Amino acid sequence: MIMEHNVPLQPYNSFGIVARAQHLVRIAQEADVAALLADASLAGADKFVLGGGSNIVLTGDVKPLVLKVEIQGRRLVEETDRAWIVEAGAGENWHETVQWTVENGFPGLENLALIPGTVGGSPVQNIGAYGVELQDRFDSLDAIDLETGRPFTLDAAQCAFGYRDSVFKHAASGGNDFGLAGRALITRVRFRLPKPWKAVAGYFDLERKMEETGNFTPDAHEMFDWVCAIRRAKLPDWRVLGNAGSFFKNPTVTPEQCADIIARDPKIVHYPMADGSIKLAAGWLIDACGWKGKSVGNAGVYERQALVLVNRGGREDPVTGGEVMTLAKAIQTSVYERFGIRLEPEPVVV
Structure with a gap:
């Protein structure tokens, strides 16, 4: 078990937010957890489990004991x-x-x-x-x-x-x-x-790839390459432009609610679900409210995908967790006022 103190967390969160862990323990094997819990001074401490840091927004230094999971294999x-x-x-x-x-x-x-x-x-x-x-x-x-x-x-x-x-x-x-x-x-x-493997290619972007290539029976390697190409074209690389991926969940509504929204906004992107509900594209809702490309301080909405909030300050003058959450709340308010839909954030706010 390796324990470190006053550890910078900027390298460990994909938004690139500056924060520190007062204490951090690296968990490289199951025995490290046993050793941690056997230590009377640590066993009762509040704990925060940290993986890749790709789904968190840090709003300040982390006081709980950070457990950095690094188990390989x-x-x-x-x-x-x-x-x-x-x-x-x-x-x-x-x-x-x-x-x-x-x-x-x-x-x-x-x-x-x-x-x-x-x-x-x-x-x-x-x-x-x-x-x-x-x-x-x-x-x-x-x-x-x-x-x-x-x-x-x-x-x-x-x-x-x-x-x-x-x-x-x-x-x-x-x-x-x-x-x-x-x-x-x-x-x-x-x-x-x-087994047997079967390509899942029902999404529009993948169907378009099949049309473009003339390949309607892609193998797993080709599907992998297509998905990577689609994501790279739409989404920023967090190592270049800090972000936490899709920031809001796609909301679901009843068919009646969807029909009401369609009556006002016929172009809304929506998908019927197996349980009879309708999933709405949160990115479309945000874009329709005019947020694409807008910023609050160093927190911005990505120009190519309104569902992604990004760190416009980079690593030298990084966004703060407060700026990210201020922007997120402003977006939530806009979407609710126009569509009556409450967007729910995906990342964990720490």
């Missing part, structure tokens, strides 16, 4: 006639893990390529893109209870996946609630990649 656990079961350490880079699966003949995650962050963060957020969500490819995960020190394993049902949601984003509030926010440290994640 990738392997094929099992192969059956129906699926490959692949495991990765929670500290592994997500995109590099997707690339590794495709290159090693275990397709199924290619639609989730180029999403920033770590493997351990993927089930917390139930990440998704281009018609695939993590829950569609999830098998199980291992974690450690930070209160008791006990290891445990969860399957998909126990993770309570929802749209950009899971049990890890909710705190237990008494009774039988099984919230694990702030209580669990994910150590390893396993993915069930189905």
Whole structure:
């Protein structure tokens, strides 16, 4: 177990916000958690689990003990006639893990390529893109209870996946609630990649790629390359222009609510869902309110995708968490006043 003090967190959050951790422990293996909890001076401290820092907004220095998850390792656990079961350490880079699966003949995650962050963060957020969500490819995960020190394993049902949601984003509030926010440290994640493989190419951008190339039966490598190209064309590289990816969740409404909005704004982008609800494109709503390219201090709305808030100050004069949240709240107010829709942020505000 390696413990550091007064640690700059700017390199560890994709927005590039300047903040410090009073104390930071690097978790490179499960034994480091056991050592931490065996230390009487640390076991009872408030804790904040940090993975890739791609889904957080830091509004100041972090007082809780920061646990920087750096557990590595990738392997094929099992192969059956129906699926490959692949495991990765929670500290592994997500995109590099997707690339590794495709290159090693275990397709199924290619639609989730180029999403920033770590493997351990993927089930917390139930990440998704281009018609695939993590829950569609999830098998199980291992974690450690930070209160008791006990290891445990969860399957998909126990993770309570929802749209950009899971049990890890909710705190237990008494009774039988099984919230694990702030209580669990994910150590390893396993993915069930189905056989036979079939391309998921129903999204407009992927359909356009098929039309452009004349390739209507892409393999997993081609799907991976297409997704990377689409994301690079639309979204900023956080290493060049700090950001936390999509800042707001796409809201869902009833068909009646959608019809009412269409009557006023016929061009609104919307998608029918399997449960009968309608998903609205949050980026379209924000753009319609005139926010694309606008800024508040060093926090700005990306010119190519209104769903992404960016660090216009760069690394030398970086955006503050306060500027990001001021801009986010102004956007929420505009969208609510025009459409009656409350946008919900995706990142965790610390």
